[in-house]
Amino acid sequence: MIKFENVTKRYDKKYTALRNINLEINKGEFVFLVGLSGSGKSSLIKLMLREIKPSKGKVIVGKYDLVKMRERQVPYFRRQLGIVFQDFRLLEKKTVYENVAYAMRVLEHEDDFIAKRVPEVLRIVGLEKKTDCYPGELSGGEQQRVAIARAIINEPEILLCDEPTGNLDPITSQEIIDLLIDINNSGTTIVMATHDTNVVDSLKKRVISMYKGEITSDNRRGGYNIES
Numbered sequence: 001m002i003k004f005e006n007v008t009k010r011y012d013k014k015y016t017a018l019r020n021i022n023l024e025i026n027k028g029e030f031v032f033l034v035g036l037s038g039s040g041k042s043s044l045i046k047l048m049l050r051e052i053k054p055s056k057g058k059v060i061v062g063k064y065d066l067v068k069m070r071e072r073q074v075p076y077f078r079r080q081l082g083i084v085f086q087d088f089r090l091l092e093k094k095t096v097y098e099n100v101a102y103a104m105r106v107l108e109h110e111d112d113f114i115a116k117r118v119p120e121v122l123r124i125v126g127l128e129k130k131t132d133c134y135p136g137e138l139s140g141g142e143q144q145r146v147a148i149a150r151a152i153i154n155e156p157e158i159l160l161c162d163e164p165t166g167n168l169d170p171i172t173s174q175e176i177i178d179l180l181i182d183i184n185n186s187g188t189t190i191v192m193a194t195h196d197t198n199v200v201d202s203l204k205k206r207v208i209s210m211y212k213g214e215i216t217s218d219n220r221r222g223g224y225n226i227e228s
């Protein structure tokens, strides 16, 4: 489903952000990426999104070779992905409903289908009572639920999460993780970069540890190796 072969990423000549990464993530897995700030977690996620390209090596996501892919294929490729960030990135002047519906309008879905699907997904994330609220009227955890609803509305095969609990307190973080686990149990592959060792400890999921641009451990039964 996701494959990195000998991937190196340099943003400039002097500094190598990722070095010789080899990695395979199968359909349906839940994978944590952990490591100190600057270890390369976000760069790995950006490569999976094709926001950036590797300096060397090969990145395959689904049926797409992201190095060989043409620019005009990128929007089609991105349709199989959902993306969640630490800072929610909601449209402040749109309601919860509109924030989520917008992701369907971009794909030109029929209005009837949008009107049926948005309430379904808001129910999944537990926000059916907040449909008409604006992001500014919601707690951080609720805003992240809107962002997750938007990310899953088009039923992506893969959900990429970059520090999704970074702005949340421990209890709210755990609620967001429980939601991500439910989404994973329904078949979506999840890759989540995080600093949150409490969350990683609470689940026995695969953990890929990074240090200075290299993978230092890949443990399928939980457990990590964050160097200091």
Ligand SMILES: Nc1ncnc2c1ncn2[C@@H]1O[C@H](COP(=O)(O)OP(=O)(O)OP(=O)(O)O)[C@@H](O)[C@H]1O
Pocket (backbone or CB within 6 Å): 011, 012, 017, 035, 036, 037, 038, 039, 040, 041, 042, 043, 044
């Ligand atoms: N656009 C860029 N231009 C130059 N260097 C960059 C760029 N993006 C990231 N880097 C560098 O690449 C390295 C890896 O950064 P990356 O953001 O992938 O790490 P991270 O593990 O996600 O860190 P954090 O946990 O702080 O988000 C860092 O040294 C960073 O300074």
